[in-house]
Amino acid sequence: MMSAAQHAEEAQAAAEHVGEAEHGADEAFNAGEVIIEHVSNSSLDHPILHLPSIAGIDFSVTKHVMMLWLVAGGLFVVITLATRRYLKQERLVPTGFMSALEWLVQVIRDSMVLPNVGPKFVNTWTPLILTLLVFILVSNAIGLVPIFEVLGLVDRYVLSNAADSESLINSVLHGGSTTTANYNVTAALAIITFFSIIVAGTMAHGFVKHWKNLVPSGHPWPIYILLIPIELMSMFVRPFALTMRLAANMTGGHIAILSILSLVFIFNQVFESALLGTGVGFAVAVPLAVGISALEIIVVMVQAYVFTLLTSVFIGMAINVHH
Amino acid sequence: MDNPLIQPDPGLFIWTILTFLVLLFLLAKFAWGPLLKALEERQETIRKSLDDADQARQELERLHQESAQIIAAARGEAQSIVAKSRVAADTVREDLKQKAKEEAEVLVRGAQRQIQLETARAVQQIRHEVVDLSLAVASKLIKKNLTQEDNDALIQDSLTQIDASQN
Numbered sequence: 001m002m003s004a005a006q007h008a009e010e011a012q013a014a015a016e017h018v019g020e021a022e023h024g025a026d027e028a029f030n031a032g033e034v035i036i037e038h039v040s041n042s043s044l045d046h047p048i049l050h051l052p053s054i055a056g057i058d059f060s061v062t063k064h065v066m067m068l069w070l071v072a073g074g075l076f077v078v079i080t081l082a083t084r085r086y087l088k089q090e091r092l093v094p095t096g097f098m099s100a101l102e103w104l105v106q107v108i109r110d111s112m113v114l115p116n117v118g119p120k121f122v123n124t125w126t127p128l129i130l131t132l133l134v135f136i137l138v139s140n141a142i143g144l145v146p147i148f149e150v151l152g153l154v155d156r157y158v159l160s161n162a163a164d165s166e167s168l169i170n171s172v173l174h175g176g177s178t179t180t181a182n183y184n185v186t187a188a189l190a191i192i193t194f195f196s197i198i199v200a201g202t203m204a205h206g207f208v209k210h211w212k213n214l215v216p217s218g219h220p221w222p223i224y225i226l227l228i229p230i231e232l233m234s235m236f237v238r239p240f241a242l243t244m245r246l247a248a249n250m251t252g253g254h255i256a257i258l259s260i261l262s263l264v265f266i267f268n269q270v271f272e273s274a275l276l277g278t279g280v281g282f283a284v285a286v287p288l289a290v291g292i293s294a295l296e297i298i299v300v301m302v303q304a305y306v307f308t309l310l311t312s313v314f315i316g317m318a319i320n321v322h323h
Numbered sequence: 324m325d326n327p328l329i330q331p332d333p334g335l336f337i338w339t340i341l342t343f344l345v346l347l348f349l350l351a352k353f354a355w356g357p358l359l360k361a362l363e364e365r366q367e368t369i370r371k372s373l374d375d376a377d378q379a380r381q382e383l384e385r386l387h388q389e390s391a392q393i394i395a396a397a398r399g400e401a402q403s404i405v406a407k408s409r410v411a412a413d414t415v416r417e418d419l420k421q422k423a424k425e426e427a428e429v430l431v432r433g434a435q436r437q438i439q440l441e442t443a444r445a446v447q448q449i450r451h452e453v454v455d456l457s458l459a460v461a462s463k464l465i466k467k468n469l470t471q472e473d474n475d476a477l478i479q480d481s482l483t484q485i486d487a488s489q490n
Contacts, residue, residue: 040328041335057333065338072346076353083354087361105358123359127351135346179339184332188339251328 029269031262039176039254041184064179071138071179079134108133112309116316121204128196129312132189136180137304140250143178144296180303181250183243190239193311197238201318213321238314242307249303253296260288450485454478 041064079101086098109126117125152173179185201210214231215224263285268277458474 036328040330041332057337059334059338061338062332062335064335065342068339068342072342076346076349079350080353083358087357102358102362105355106362109359109362126359127355128347130355131343131347131350134350135343182332182335183329184335185339188336189343191340192343 029262029265031259031266034262035255035258037176038258039178039181039251041176041182063177064182064185067139067142067177067179068185071135071142075134075138104134105130108308113312116312117200118316118320121200121319124203125196125200125312125315128192129308132192132311133304133308136189136246136307137301139180139185140178140300140304141297143176143181143250143254144293144300148173148177176254178250178254180246181254183247186247187239187243189246189307190242193242193314194235194239196311197235197314197318200315204319205321210318213318238310242310246303246307249299253292253299257289257292257296260285260292450482454481457481 041062082097082101086101105126108130109122113126113129114122155173176182198210201213204210205213214235215227219227261281264277264281267280268274271277458478
């Protein structure tokens, strides 16, 4: 484990990025540690808000918990306000953000949930799918915006707080801001999917019939010796795959961007030339990072879409059993 | 487990589930539910108004056909009325013509008889005048006044002669 001071230093280095090359010249730069610090959660040893452990589980509010709340709170406020305005209007045809919201609801209902889940349960599962989609999408996307890095620069150079000071801003700088890059978060979301599948099957066919539906009926018994383990395995593999796909995609993109930006500091340090480091930054690192960021925008949307689409497909498979 | 990338964090795991479930509940209650309902209502409204429009169009078509039928019927009736009245007028005219002809004939016949009568009377008068004149002339000529009987006999005689010569 790193000491608190080291922690703060690494966070600061991560926050400064390009343009601060000459500053980092006299400190040892460890690209691996900076990147890991930047894509992982803040340490449980230094939470933003320390909460007591219950049954051995530390409920302290770390960076990712705070980000979850920020995303959830922001989504709730924006979407609820837009909905209220949407419902209040007299006209039949909405405009602006409300029409975008309506488009989203309609597209998700008609081309994602309806074809998979069927007309009977479409209104039951559309809210879940919509919430999953906006939650994952915004969580993914917010990681691409360097809010805390800008906050760190302001803290250090405008408010002139030391890197290891106990200021409020400094306390939220540790750790990455992409919650969906943390597999604990994606596993929790996948668990939601896992239980949604069981609930969907139970609502459509009854609890016992749902489990019977996992395997096709009317085959000789030796087949079931093979089938039942396979189907049980697939039941658990699905949420596991959802977990890993989302977390790995989000982590991967950030690591790629950060690795390329680290080139600035590595060149700076290896050749002991701030000019070379900055030159590499402008000539190679920033253009490449911009390109990968553009790619990341697509990945962010695709991964949110894939997670929700697969969830609705799985729920649909539990409701409309085809064997 | 030193690598923070693969560090299990049950606290975060449970916080995520709680946060997501709360967000799901709130959004479902305040946003998605009302939105889905509004969408469905609007869909229903549009479908209903389309249906209404279709019905109205059919109704219009029906009314159109009906009015066309009514107009056609009215036109037929009018034609038959015209034809009938033409026939009636013809009859009336024929009657009037006939009557007028008859009246004219009656008038003409009466006039002819009148003329004949007048002619006969005139001829009779002229005859008497002629006789009187002849007598006056003859008596002046012969200067001898015959007796009344002789006169009458003579008049009668000459009248007979004239009648005989006329016939």
